[in-house]
Amino acid sequence: MGLNLAQKIIKEHLISGEMIPGKEIAIRIDQTLTQDSTGTMAYLQFEAMGIPRVKTKKSVAYIDHNTLQAGFENADDHKYIQTVASKHGIYFSRPGNGICHQVHLERFGVPGMTLLGSDSHTPTCGGLGMLAIGAGGLDVAVAMGGGPYYLTMPKVCRIVLKGALKPWVSAKDIILEILRIMSVKGGVGKIIEYAGEGIKSLTVPERATITNMGAELGATTSIFPSDEITREFLKAQGREQDWVELLPDADASYDEEIEIDLSQLEPLAAQPHSPDNVAKVKDIGKIKVDQVAIGSCTNSSYVDMMKVAKILKGRTVNPNVSLVIAPGSKQVLTMLAQNGALADMVAAGARILESACGPCIGMGQAPASNAVSLRTFNRNFEGRSGTASAKVYLVSPEVAAVSAITGVLTDPREFGEAPSVKMPDSFLINDNMIVPPAPEGEEVEVVRGPNIKPFPVNKELADKVSGKVLIKVGDNITTDHIMPSNAKLLPYRSNVPYLAEFCLTPCDPDFPKRAKENGGGFIVGGSNYGQGSSREHAALAPLQLGIKGVLAKSFARIHMANLINSGIIPMTFVNESDYDEIENGDELLLDNAREQIKSGNELVIHNKTKNKDIKVRVTLSERQVEIILAGGLLNYTRKQNESRR
Numbered sequence: 001m002g003l004n005l006a007q008k009i010i011k012e013h014l015i016s017g018e019m020i021p022g023k024e025i026a027i028r029i030d031q032t033l034t035q036d037s038t039g040t041m042a043y044l045q046f047e048a049m050g051i052p053r054v055k056t057k058k059s060v061a062y063i064d065h066n067t068l069q070a071g072f073e074n075a076d077d078h079k080y081i082q083t084v085a086s087k088h089g090i091y092f093s094r095p096g097n098g099i100c101h102q103v104h105l106e107r108f109g110v111p112g113m114t115l116l117g118s119d120s121h122t123p124t125c126g127g128l129g130m131l132a133i134g135a136g137g138l139d140v141a142v143a144m145g146g147g148p149y150y151l152t153m154p155k156v157c158r159i160v161l162k163g164a165l166k167p168w169v170s171a172k173d174i175i176l177e178i179l180r181i182m183s184v185k186g187g188v189g190k191i192i193e194y195a196g197e198g199i200k201s202l203t204v205p206e207r208a209t210i211t212n213m214g215a216e217l218g219a220t221t222s223i224f225p226s227d228e229i230t231r232e233f234l235k236a237q238g239r240e241q242d243w244v245e246l247l248p249d250a251d252a253s254y255d256e257e258i259e260i261d262l263s264q265l266e267p268l269a270a271q272p273h274s275p276d277n278v279a280k281v282k283d284i285g286k287i288k289v290d291q292v293a294i295g296s297c298t299n300s301s302y303v304d305m306m307k308v309a310k311i312l313k314g315r316t317v318n319p320n321v322s323l324v325i326a327p328g329s330k331q332v333l334t335m336l337a338q339n340g341a342l343a344d345m346v347a348a349g350a351r352i353l354e355s356a357c358g359p360c361i362g363m364g365q366a367p368a369s370n371a372v373s374l375r376t377f378n379r380n381f382e383g384r385s386g387t388a389s390a391k392v393y394l395v396s397p398e399v400a401a402v403s404a405i406t407g408v409l410t411d412p413r414e415f416g417e418a419p420s421v422k423m424p425d426s427f428l429i430n431d432n433m434i435v436p437p438a439p440e441g442e443e444v445e446v447v448r449g450p451n452i453k454p455f456p457v458n459k460e461l462a463d464k465v466s467g468k469v470l471i472k473v474g475d476n477i478t479t480d481h482i483m484p485s486n487a488k489l490l491p492y493r494s495n496v497p498y499l500a501e502f503c504l505t506p507c508d509p510d511f512p513k514r515a516k517e518n519g520g521g522f523i524v525g526g527s528n529y530g531q532g533s534s535r536e537h538a539a540l541a542p543l544q545l546g547i548k549g550v551l552a553k554s555f556a557r558i559h560m561a562n563l564i565n566s567g568i569i570p571m572t573f574v575n576e577s578d579y580d581e582i583e584n585g586d587e588l589l590l591d592n593a594r595e596q597i598k599s600g601n602e603l604v605i606h607n608k609t610k611n612k613d614i615k616v617r618v619t620l621s622e623r624q625v626e627i628i629l630a631g632g633l634l635n636y637t638r639k640q641n642e643s644r645r
């Protein structure tokens with residue numbers, strides 16, 4: 001039997017395990033990326049490992065999230081990352097150079113290689129045939145040190161695209177349609193592999209829009225083949241030598257298959273407050289729009305921006321709409337500046353932001369109270385924009401630009417002829433904002449400002465694990481709920497004790513106080529607990545507050561790995577009815593915890609308040625059992641190093 005594309009790359013990088021879905025495998029990582037809001041933690045952890053130089057083929061540290069610099073904190077983080085990167089052999093992409101995923105696609109991604117990034121949208125580079133996976137900072141730190149990345153072998157789902165998109169319908173609509181079909185948990189435990197005639201009409205940046213938002217399906221990653229279109233893109237980036245052809249075998253098999261006819265798609269929007277709450281723009285109707293934001297790692301490529309510029313050219317933004325545009329990279333921004341498109345945007349009334357994440361992660365441009373905001377981004381979780389009452393819709397750049405002019409959500413097909421933009425034969429290449437590491441790293445002094453605080457480390461698992469249920473939440477709780485990010489909190493990503501004061505506060509403002517008063521305890525969640533961002537702060541802040549375990553109906557992949565890495569036990573209910581019975585304040589006891597964890601995947605927790613046993617499952621590999629027993633990955637790694645000495 002032949003292999004599909006995902007299996008081919010995994011096989012090539014396999015260090016241990018068998019490629020059987022559900023089993024743990026370990027793969028070799030060729031490249032890593034970090035961004036600043038998860039990067040400080042990743043580098044603190046890398047330093048704690050005591051490895052002088054990264055062992056990857058290429059590691060890049062980007063600054064793109066925390067760029068507001070309202071106080072010294074962001075700049076302190078930047079200095080720390082710049083110096084620690086230089087010392088340890090890591091390329092540094094300076095603030096202003098662009099969003100990590102956009103820049104990595106342009107300048108570093110290589111078909112057939114593996115990329116591990118401390119950001120959930122790392123699969124963007126799947127658009128050029130990389131196996132690109134998002135993970136917690138600690139996993140990325142281990143990979144930088146040459147260690148393998150452990151993951152559960154996913155199933156591979158083939159999405160066959162047939163036909164071609166009609167005018168005004170774009171790549172964003174393809175992934176929104178897939179989200180409508182599969183939901184935000186439909187991709188958990190899967191790699192999505194794209195195939196079919198339809199992919200031939202999609203450029204690499206369009207493919208990257210689709211693989212980027214595969215993160216919203218909960219998928220491990222998404223991947224396109226590397227074909228002639230990939231070659232053309234890399235050639236235009238002056239990197240044709242990085243191209244290899246990569247296709248699945250003709251007789252490859254897949255665990256699932258979905259077919260989508262591109263010619264049937266219409267402009268779509270994800271309505272508040274979930275990326276899978278998708279409807280046709282024409283069916284939602286002409287709701288009044290207050291803000292339009294164009295950019296983010298999903299839709300900020302040169303072609304996306306050129307389409308927007310052409311729509312705006314010679315027109316004026318509606319007086320009731322604030323239009324902000326953040327081109328994805330310095331390359332994109334410079335090209336727009338040189339060909340006059342930037343002038344067209346500015347003339348129309350757009351407010352131009354620097355090439356960074358910006359409003360996507362609530363760093364500025366919070367909408368007005370109850371405002372409707374149309375965004376070309378990938379997440380519209382409640383409150384993520386910085387305004388709890390705002391209603392955020394996710395749309396294509398075309399829908400966004402047209403609606404910015406009309407002032408109401410508009411199906412662009414009413415607007416006249418669709419702009420046609422060709423992919424450039426050559427992009428403008430100037431890597432002067434990427435600083436190579438110092439050749440002699442030993443001499444570099446790492447600068448640590450007062451914002452860089454030590455991170456919490458767990459203790460060995462005790463024999464009796466007990467405590468109260470401190471909070472009970474519903475389904476699809478995101479890491480934005482668990483560890484909110486906004487302009488006020490993002491500067492403290494290197495200061496877990498401070499951040500912990502805001503843990504789960506969107507669900508219950510008293511949670512941190514209650515957790516501290518009770519000396520820690522348990523969290524109870526519904527299904528897909530921890531979806532969204534890779535931020536391990538969503539595990540570290542609970543650890544700081546003494547959380548010992550999370551009982552949920554199911555977990556999102558990266559968050560579950562982060563909990564294990566922090567030594568917090570992720571447990572799922574064997575009988576979901578137990579979720580209904582368990583209440584806030586119930587006193588729980590996991591007796592003989594170490595023995596129970598060692599001896600199998602079904603555990604019994606006693607609910608002392610209800611005098612009832614609850615059966616829970618912990619789906620851990622042997623290695624993960626050892627990590628939980630040791631009290632997290634760092635302790636485990638230290639123990640292993642000691643026993644080797």
Ligand code: MIC
Nearest residue numbers: 037038119120121533534535
């Ligand atoms: C996001 O889009 O939620 C983020 C901010 O990029 C996160 C990373 C973070 O929380 O720093 C992600 O996607 O992993």
Ligand code: SF4
Nearest residue numbers: 121296297357360361
């Ligand atoms: Fe940045 Fe938004 Fe992309 Fe996250 S999703 S990397 S915040 S642009």
